[in-house]
Amino acid sequence: MRPSRHARAAVLFTLLAAVPSHAGRGITVKGSDTMVILGQRWAETYMNQNAGQVVMVTGGGSGTGIAALINGTTDVCQSSRAMKPDEKLKLRDRFQTTGIEIPVAKDGLAVYVHTSNPVRELSLEQLRGIYMGTITNWKQVGGSEATIILYSRENNSGTYVFFKDVVLGGRDFSPRAQTLPGTAAVVNAVSKDANGIGYGGGAYAKGVREVALKRTATAPAVLPDVKTVQDGSYPLSRPLYFYLRKKPEGDVRRFVDWVLSDAGQQLATQVGYFPLR
Amino acid sequence: MTARPASPWPWRAAASCVLATALHAAPVHAQADADTTATASISREEVHALLEGLTEQLLGLQAETDKLRKIKLSGYVQARFEVSEASSDSVRVSGSPAALTVANQSRFFIRRGRIKLTYDSSPRSQGVVYFDGGQDRTVRLLEAYVTLKDWWTPMQDHQLTIGQFNVPFGFEIERSSATRELPERSRAENVLFSGERDRGIKLEDQWTPKLRTVVALLNGGGVNDPDFANTDPTRGKDFVGRARWSEGWLDVAGSYAFGRDVVPLSGPDVWPTRERIGVDAQWFFTLPRLGGGSLSAEGYLGHDTNADSLRTLVQTVNVSATQQARLLRPGADASHLATDFQGGYVMWVQGVGEWAQAVVRHDRYDPNVDMDHDQYARWSLGLNLFYDGNTRLSVSYDDIRTEVAATAGRFADPHDNLWTFQVQHRF
Numbered sequence: 081m082r083p084s085r086h087a088r089a090a091v092l093f094t095l096l097a098a099v100p101s102h103a104g105r106g107i108t109v110k111g112s113d114t115m116v117i118l119g120q121r122w123a124e125t126y127m128n129q130n131a132g133q134v135v136m137v138t139g140g141g142s143g144t145g146i147a148a149l150i151n152g153t154t155d156v157c158q159s160s161r162a163m164k165p166d167e168k169l170k171l172r173d174r175f176q177t178t179g180i181e182i183p184v185a186k187d188g189l190a191v192y193v194h195t196s197n198p199v200r201e202l203s204l205e206q207l208r209g210i211y212m213g214t215i216t217n218w219k220q221v222g223g224s225e226a227t228i229i230l231y232s233r234e235n236n237s238g239t240y241v242f243f244k245d246v247v248l249g250g251r252d253f254s255p256r257a258q259t260l261p262g263t264a265a266v267v268n269a270v271s272k273d274a275n276g277i278g279y280g281g282g283a284y285a286k287g288v289r290e291v292a293l294k295r296t297a298t299a300p301a302v303l304p305d306v307k308t309v310q311d312g313s314y315p316l317s318r319p320l321y322f323y324l325r326k327k328p329e330g331d332v333r334r335f336v337d338w339v340l341s342d343a344g345q346q347l348a349t350q351v352g353y354f355p356l357r
Numbered sequence: 358m359t360a361r362p363a364s365p366w367p368w369r370a371a372a373s374c375v376l377a378t379a380l381h382a383a384p385v386h387a388q389a390d391a392d393t394t395a396t397a398s399i400s401r402e403e404v405h406a407l408l409e410g411l412t413e414q415l416l417g418l419q420a421e422t423d424k425l426r427k428i429k430l431s432g433y434v435q436a437r438f439e440v441s442e443a444s445s446d447s448v449r450v451s452g453s454p455a456a457l458t459v460a461n462q463s464r465f466f467i468r469r470g471r472i473k474l475t476y477d478s479s480p481r482s483q484g485v486v487y488f489d490g491g492q493d494r495t496v497r498l499l500e501a502y503v504t505l506k507d508w509w510t511p512m513q514d515h516q517l518t519i520g521q522f523n524v525p526f527g528f529e530i531e532r533s534s535a536t537r538e539l540p541e542r543s544r545a546e547n548v549l550f551s552g553e554r555d556r557g558i559k560l561e562d563q564w565t566p567k568l569r570t571v572v573a574l575l576n577g578g579g580v581n582d583p584d585f586a587n588t589d590p591t592r593g594k595d596f597v598g599r600a601r602w603s604e605g606w607l608d609v610a611g612s613y614a615f616g617r618d619v620v621p622l623s624g625p626d627v628w629p630t631r632e633r634i635g636v637d638a639q640w641f642f643t644l645p646r647l648g649g650g651s652l653s654a655e656g657y658l659g660h661d662t663n664a665d666s667l668r669t670l671v672q673t674v675n676v677s678a679t680q681q682a683r684l685l686r687p688g689a690d691a692s693h694l695a696t697d698f699q700g701g702y703v704m705w706v707q708g709v710g711e712w713a714q715a716v717v718r719h720d721r722y723d724p725n726v727d728m729d730h731d732q733y734a735r736w737s738l739g740l741n742l743f744y745d746g747n748t749r750l751s752v753s754y755d756d757i758r759t760e761v762a763a764t765a766g767r768f769a770d771p772h773d774n775l776w777t778f779q780v781q782h783r784f
Binding site (some may be wrong): 111148151152153164165168172173174175176177178244247249250251252258261325327 | 416419423429479480481508509510511512513532536545563566603605606641643648649650651706708710711743745746747
């Protein structure tokens with residue numbers, strides 16, 4: 081007797097569903113350039129303490145990491161901004177989940193100027209004016225007579241998105257802003273340019289000076305440190321995230337738990353970021 | 358050590374130049390010990406000048422790459438092998454005048470071969486052209502539109518689009534065929550929105566993170582309209598609106614469309630009213646050991662021109678040796694050209710780990726609720742295997758239930774069930 085067409089269909093689907101899943105290949109971590117140093121230090125220390133564990137960390141920007149999470153090509157996405165609604169929809173389209181968001185550290189987005197620049201503080205309004213191109217000379221904000229040179233990040237950067245949202249209120253950067261690939265490049269450019277200004281993760285601020293920021297013209301000027309970033313009094317404090325497709329299990333869970341442990345959080349402080357608590 | 362430091366390429370290139378210059382300068386040091394200080398000083402200046410020059414060149418190059426970055430090329434290919442119960446080795450000749458009818462339905466073919474070009478000219482506007490060259494190998498324009506984005510919200514929550522784009526009605530249409538879990542959309546959607554696209558203008562608003570609305574004015578017939586694919590015979594435009602409330606784990610939406618169709622006849626045309634109402638909901642959950650899953654349902658009802666009624670009530674007759682007329686059959690009632698319809702589907706998608714996905718769907722469509730034996734029902738089973746981030750292998754089985762007239766007033770379900778094997782690559 082020939083099996084019915086439905087029985088044949090059932091057999092084929094059962095066989096295909098039995099195809100083995102992809103073998104384990106270590107934990108892949110991809111995303112934010114701001115977080116890449118932090119991620120690497122976490123990975124190095126974790127691997128030293130856990131023989132046989134492999135954690136691979138690469139940068140590329142928060143947007144690139146989120147795209148990799150959606151494509152299924154990374155286990156963990158590091159992001160210096162929250163996922164956008166359309167990115168969550170894309171993730172849900174493929175995996176039927178909007179993902180898991182885990183804050184892993186805090187960062188104070190620093191504003192850098194050259195060490196010789198006499199400007200010590202700026203209000204958010206002044207900073208907005210500088211990056212939108214309405215303030216073009218250092219003299220307008222208490223500095224010397226010189227044209228302000230703007231350094232910014234590429235638009236796949238979470239730092240770029242955060243700065244645009246919080247400082248510029250979503251409006252466009254001045255076309256005079258030079259985009260550079262990575263916070264290290266911004267710091268390098270500002271360290272060589274007496275009239276330059278840039279922004280990026282506080283951990284990168286070597287050879288430049290951080291500017292204290294004021295929420296309003298009359299508010300006190302605040303520099304990013306553990307206290308001001310954790311209590312939110314520093315105007316550009318932000319959480320740094322791990323994004324996963326599902327609740328962490330197995331090796332990924334052990335790694336995430338370690339990052340959130342005292343040891344992991346202490347490492348964040350050593351690298352120049354701020355612990356969650 | 359597997360952790361790799363980020364190394365932006367311009368600085369890597371600059372570092373290489375510094376290293377090369379330093380190596381080049383080394384023999385000079387060895388040969389002229391007496392003038393060590395002067396040589397070192399010159400070398401440093403040279404390196405500095407070189408770096409400055411390189412930086413200028415890199416900035417120029419970067420300006421060019423920034424322009425190229427505004428262009429995004431994407432698309433996908435769906436290559437299929439289909440096996441139908443209706444397969445046969447014959448090619449029949451039928452009809453008068455005689456026409457070849459391809460009877461064999463077991464075949465390889467390209468269902469979709471699509472390429473999309475997006476140009477983000479500025480943060481405020483975007484242009485898109487989108488082509489498909491699948492099925493009959495004819496390249497056709499799928500979409501072409503300009504989107505203007507607002508400048509007053511950080512996430513650009515309000516967008517105006519003008520051109521040819523997806524009709525904003527229902528959940529199935531707004532999902533790309535490259536992400537949909539089964540090879541084809543439901544029957545009701547395929548009949549009501551053939552081609553899925555139309556020309557017009559639409560306004561999308563994200564009022565809150567959970568509430569999104571779309572309203573559109575469209576020509577109305579859609580891009581596959583048999584009589585008016587490129588024109589609109591009605592001065593009034595079709596209105597389409599959709600509102601979606603999204604909780605993340607549960608989404609609920611409603612859609613509404615209203616307009617007028619036209620049935621062109623020799624003599625006074627008939628202008629049936631077209632009204633469509635749709636509701637849809639998706640529930641997302643996670644099953645232990647398996648992974649993410651979703652349960653979706655969508656229902657349509659309304660009043661629309663009926664293709665079966667057109668075939669039955671309208672005839673083409675020869676009025677002279679060279680002229681034909683399209684007329685209502687004697688005794689036909691023009692108000693019967695449009696009928697009340699209803700349709701919808703229920704679908705369960707279940708991830709099996711991260712690299713496999715199982716799907717079950719039941720869909721139904723009744724083009725005329727006042728008539729029997731014209732209903733369409735289908736059970737579809739599907740399995741998707743994700744080969745990598747870009748490639749998906751799919752197999753699906755459609756058990757199609759329809760009725761055709763058999764002998765002595767009886768009806769029978771034709772043998773037309775279908776296996777589909779598909780490989781899709783997205784780029």
